[in-house]
Amino acid sequence: MPEGHTLHRLARDLDVAFGGRRVRTSSPQGRFAAEAAALDGAVLVQAESGGKHLFVEFVGDRFVHVHLGLIGKFDITAGTAPPAVGAVRLRIEHEDSYADLRGAITCDLVGRARRDQVIGELGPDPLRADADPDRAWDRIRRSDRALGDLLMDQKVLAGVGNVYRAEVLFRHRLDPRRPGRTLRRGQWVEVWEDLVCLLAEGVRTGRIDTVRPEHTPEAMGRPARKDDHGGEVYVYRRDGQRCFVCDSVVRTSDLKGRNLFWCPRCQPTFRSRATKGPSGP
DNA sequence: CCGGTATGGTGAG
DNA sequence: TCACCCTACCGGT
Numbered sequence: 001m002p003e004g005h006t007l008h009r010l011a012r013d014l015d016v017a018f019g020g021r022r023v024r025t026s027s028p029q030g031r032f033a034a035e036a037a038a039l040d041g042a043v044l045v046q047a048e049s050g051g052k053h054l055f056v057e058f059v060g061d062r063f064v065h066v067h068l069g070l071i072g073k074f075d076i077t078a079g080t081a082p083p084a085v086g087a088v089r090l091r092i093e094h095e096d097s098y099a100d101l102r103g104a105i106t107c108d109l110v111g112r113a114r115r116d117q118v119i120g121e122l123g124p125d126p127l128r129a130d131a132d133p134d135r136a137w138d139r140i141r142r143s144d145r146a147l148g149d150l151l152m153d154q155k156v157l158a159g160v161g162n163v164y165r166a167e168v169l170f171r172h173r174l175d176p177r178r179p180g181r182t183l184r185r186g187q188w189v190e191v192w193e194d195l196v197c198l199l200a201e202g203v204r205t206g207r208i209d210t211v212r213p214e215h216t217p218e219a220m221g222r223p224a225r226k227d228d229h230g231g232e233v234y235v236y237r238r239d240g241q242r243c244f245v246c247d248s249v250v251r252t253s254d255l256k257g258r259n260l261f262w263c264p265r266c267q268p269t270f271r272s273r274a275t276k277g278p279s280g281p
Numbered sequence: 282c283c284g285g286t287a288t289g290g291t292g293a294g
Numbered sequence: 295t296c297a298c299c300c301t302a303c304c305g306g307t
Contacts, residue, residue, distance in 0.1 A: 002289075006288080069299080070300080072300070072301080104301095105300055161289075162287090164288085208288080257295075259287090282306105283307080285304090286304090286305105293298100294296085294297105
């Protein structure tokens with residue numbers, strides 16, 4: 001379930017469990033064995049996230065750079081660590097708790113320069129108080145690329161993944177295939193502010209919920225969504241089902257190799273002024 | 282058991 | 295644009 005809120009939450013929880021403490025590190029699976037041995041017994045200074053990247057800092061300007069990719073997990077558990085189960089690439093242990101990293105696309109030991117470079121290449125992250133949405137706007141406003149594509153580009157905007165992309169575009173009635181340059185500034189500001197709220201809520205609850213109060217299962221008398229990520233959503237992976245708002249059928253298509261979901265009536269196809277004709281049909 | 286799929290990203294062509 | 299990487303889970307055989 002790794003979108004930006006997952007990594008932000010993970011950094012916070014790693015801090016609580018291990019921050020400022022001397023920890024044991026190991027690589028039961030073996031693929032991070034040399035690095036884990038080098039860090040073993042060092043003080044874990046802090047953990048931080050930027051977009052979907054996680055940096056776990058150890059004394060001596062040493063950082064474990066983690067990216068969970070599509071299927072990675074970093075589970076923190078209270079109690080004494082049992083023998084590792086499955087492919088644990090990195091285990092961090094303290095007396096009180098342990099954390100197991102599995103399936104990550106990236107797990108590298110890097111220095112501060114590399115950490116700064118990775119963070120520096122990211123677009124603004126709605127979860128960071130110092131984020132500047134104008135940096136993203138400057139890219140979006142001059143781009144011919146589809147809005148759905150731009151929102152997923154971590155150099156434009158950091159932390160938004162396939163679920164938040166689909167949902168925030170639905171919430172603002174925006175066609176995902178509409179070119180970035182056709183967006184008005186006010187619309188972008190609203191999208192950004194909404195992402196700030198949605199991601200913060202995701203950090204708080206640990207799940208992705210995007211439906212407004214009037215569209216919750218309780219409010220509408222419909223069954224709750226039973227899914228692997230647990231949250232209530234409007235269109236993500238709801239293709240073929242009815243839209244809660246307008247009752248039309250939610251659609252899906254492929255955009256740059258990722259599944260895209262939208263409601264054709266709530267997010268009508270955008271037509272530029274030029275193709276509309278001078279005075280209607 | 283096997284194949285398909287997944288909230289992501291990289292590097293080759 | 296495609297092949298590929300990481301792991302777990304789910305459905306159909």
